[in-house]
Amino acid sequence: MKKDPAPIGAVKAEPLKFDVGGVQRSFDIDDPDLPDWIDKHKLTSGGYPYEKKMDGEAYARQLEALQAELVKMLAWMKVSGERVLVLFEGRDAAGKGGTIDVLREYMNPRTARNVALSKPTETEAGQWYFQRYITHFPTAGEFVSFDRSWYNRAGVEPVMGFCTPEQHAHFLQEVPQFELTIVREGIRFFKFWLDIGQEMQLKRFHDRRHSPLTNWKFSPMDLAGMAKWSDYGKARDQMLEASNTRHAPWIIVRSNDKRRARLEVIRRVLKSVPYEHRDDEAIGKADKKIIGTGLDFLKES
Numbered sequence: 001m002k003k004d005p006a007p008i009g010a011v012k013a014e015p016l017k018f019d020v021g022g023v024q025r026s027f028d029i030d031d032p033d034l035p036d037w038i039d040k041h042k043l044t045s046g047g048y049p050y051e052k053k054m055d056g057e058a059y060a061r062q063l064e065a066l067q068a069e070l071v072k073m074l075a076w077m078k079v080s081g082e083r084v085l086v087l088f089e090g091r092d093a094a095g096k097g098g099t100i101d102v103l104r105e106y107m108n109p110r111t112a113r114n115v116a117l118s119k120p121t122e123t124e125a126g127q128w129y130f131q132r133y134i135t136h137f138p139t140a141g142e143f144v145s146f147d148r149s150w151y152n153r154a155g156v157e158p159v160m161g162f163c164t165p166e167q168h169a170h171f172l173q174e175v176p177q178f179e180l181t182i183v184r185e186g187i188r189f190f191k192f193w194l195d196i197g198q199e200m201q202l203k204r205f206h207d208r209r210h211s212p213l214t215n216w217k218f219s220p221m222d223l224a225g226m227a228k229w230s231d232y233g234k235a236r237d238q239m240l241e242a243s244n245t246r247h248a249p250w251i252i253v254r255s256n257d258k259r260r261a262r263l264e265v266i267r268r269v270l271k272s273v274p275y276e277h278r279d280d281e282a283i284g285k286a287d288k289k290i291i292g293t294g295l296d297f298l299k300e301s
Contacts, residue, residue, distance in 0.1 A: 013223050020198060027202060029209050029226075038199045038206070043256050045197025047300075049289040054259040065282045066266040067106050074107050074143055076275035081140035083187045086269065087149040090194035091232060092225050093204035095258045099194065100145050102262050103269075107143060116147040129153065129171065130178055138187065150175070154239035159231045160224065172242040179248040188273055189248055192265055193240070194255040195298060198229055240295040252297045254290050264291040 015028040025037055044051060077084065086103075088096040104112050115136045124132045130150055138144040153171040157163040163171075182189050196204075205226060208218045225232065244250045251268055255261035268291060270283050292300070 016227055018198070018229075027226075029202075029206055029223075032210055034203060034206050038202050041199045042197070042203040043200065045199035045256065046195065046254075048197060048200075048254055048256040050257060050260070053257045054263075056259075059259040059263070062263055062284065063102060063266075065279075066263065066270065067102070069270050069279060069283055070103070070266065071106055072277060073270060073273055073275040074112060077143060077273075078111055078141040082273070083138040083140060084143045084190075084269070084273065085138055085146075085182065085187050086144070086190040086192065087146040087151070088192050088194065089148065089151050089155070090192075090255065091196060091201055091236075092222055093201050093208065094194035094196045095255050095261060096147050096194055098258060099192075099255075099262050099265055100147055103145065103266055104143075111141055112143040112145075113138075114145045114147060129167075137182075150178075151239065151243075154243070155232065155235050156221075159228055159235050160221070172238070175243050176245050176248070179243070179245065183247045190251060190269060190272070191243075191248060192251050192253055192268075193236070194253050194261060196255050200256045201229075202226065237295060237298075240298075244294040249293045250295075252292050252294065260287065260290050267291075 013029050015026050018025045018027060020037070025035075027035060027038070043053065076082070088100060090096055100114055104114060113136075115133075117132065117136075120132060133146070133150050136144065136146075150171075153163055153168060154175075158165070158168040179189065179191075205218065205222055208214050208222075240250050253261045253264050264287060267283055267286055270278065271280075271286075
């Protein structure tokens, strides 16, 4: 079925030029037809190790088993008073929101919260940078996820000019100590970076642009981000170098296939929390082609 043109009132976009693998490409996101060069390489872009998406039935079976384990984990947390904090970062359209949705789908919303903060208010802008995030940290028995986090200052802000170079450098220097404090407080802390290839990002933006249900997600920031792929990549690498620590490592998840990515995120959380009656067989083993740690894992692709 042919897609409709970009919705009425949508931000108008000029065709963009990309250097993809040394080849100059043009992309008009307002054209309802996805270019062949994107469609052909979307899944394997960025060195993704699989040529086909995970089978849907196998995914559904594994996801249900993992979600049942999450329910058990949260019940144990309520009794034990354990606290879990999970933050998700990645390029736009990497799949952060969808991963959080399946992670929390069957959790009790009274004790499992998601935090997605908008830009700082005038008061918050005058506070210590980390202050507005700390107010959302978990109390005893709570599971809290962050859809983007204080790492805005390591990605979006420096790339788009929303902070000064000095503020960026200060953040990268300060964040390891800040996260050491979180861990020493006894909070079980996870940092996930969902990584996607360039063609996959363009495909997802195109889908978003032409969907009557999700076109509201496509913004001027997305347009700007598409043109700054390389700048975001440099900022990501600098962030990983500065903040991948023993106490708070970056868990990298290759996310061109959302199904595999979601399963690996949930597995890592379940394997890392010592809740009672954990079923390791149901959880399964990690796919080491999909999940790893730090910048070195990204360089393997």
